[in-house]
Amino acid sequence: MTWVGRERRFSSIDVEAMKVSTGGERVRLEGLYVRVSGSGGQESSLEAQERELRATSTGEIVKVFRDRSSGLREDRPGLNALLRAVADGSVTVVRVTHEDRLARFGVGWLRHLLAIHGATLEVLHPKKLGGREELVEDFVSVVAMFAGRLYGMRSAENRRRLLAESGQCQVGGG
Template sequence: MVMKDTQYLPIGKVAKMLGLSVQTIRRWEKAGKIHSIRSPGNHRLFDVEEVRRLLGKPSGDRTAIYARVSSAKQKADSNLQRQRERLERYAEEREYDVVRVFSEQASGVGENRKQLAALLKLAEDGEIDRVLIEYPDRLARFGYRYLERFFESHGVTVESTHKTEPKTSQQELVEDLLTIITVFSARMYGKRSQEFRKKIGQAMKEMGGEGTGHGHQDDPDRDSQGGPSVQEGGAGEDQGHL
């Protein structure tokens, strides 16, 4: 059978979302209470919209907002708050049902972002239908497609308010590379990595990067003064239910 342009879920995920056993889902399918198609590998796949109807929840409406800035200076300058407010305004204009708002100050290549982890858990538990961000790199600097596929596998759409990313500065890319190098050098060399970081910092200055700051050149909340943020995690806040 040819799949239409929609999202499908495997039987195990459907059972978890509905709080039922896999055997019950199979009985429901046989009784016509729920319908499935077959994948090329002959696995049952269920239309996410039908599952939502069974849950009695609005189709594709439950939205989680995720906002992020890289540096402490950006957060101190209220850039994070303004980013969050822009997303909330965007959602309100489109009458999205915003159920959670996540925001944090953390590197876009960091591995220990608590608010992002909480967002992933929310999608995994079937509690949201949409993730709303400003730019793809707010979610992740590298590996964005993997996160997008994760969300899609749980019936969640990722929506960016800006479809086309603004032109990024050379300095921003250098800072992301510095973050990666710092993390790996710390793991490999421990205390000795401090001297290595100093050398990298000096190299950045020689490239003319000092004072260029963070963020997109076209981003109204771009940090125009601060140095690179190299922390893996980040200070974050979950705004909870609105």
């Protein structure tokens, strides 16, 4: 839904999602999604996100979906499981602490996908950025992702070289 002046305008996807609803009060079947970018040392962040989402829940929490991966990756097991739960109707509300926990880009597409299946997205702390600030934030995210991959590749090459020097593996063969 968007506001144009004093009017509310609904997209066709929103209208279809409303048709799917049963007319009465819908049961809130909440899927909580928490994500951290790396695998090490960020367990407390996952727990903090989950605690905050649980504390503000107003429906039945079906499951907490977790990922330890970049928000730019499309092959996140937790996100894929969440989308399957939305598609089969076992989750009607997806909740995240911040929009970028769900995805760095393409959140609008995910909102449409959820609406097609009659689900909604709730963000506890929505962004309050203007167009320029949001663009700069997106650019910094992309640069940070590529820098992380570059350092990861260098680190893997250095490990292989050190192992080869110690005679524990062959260079080039893995």
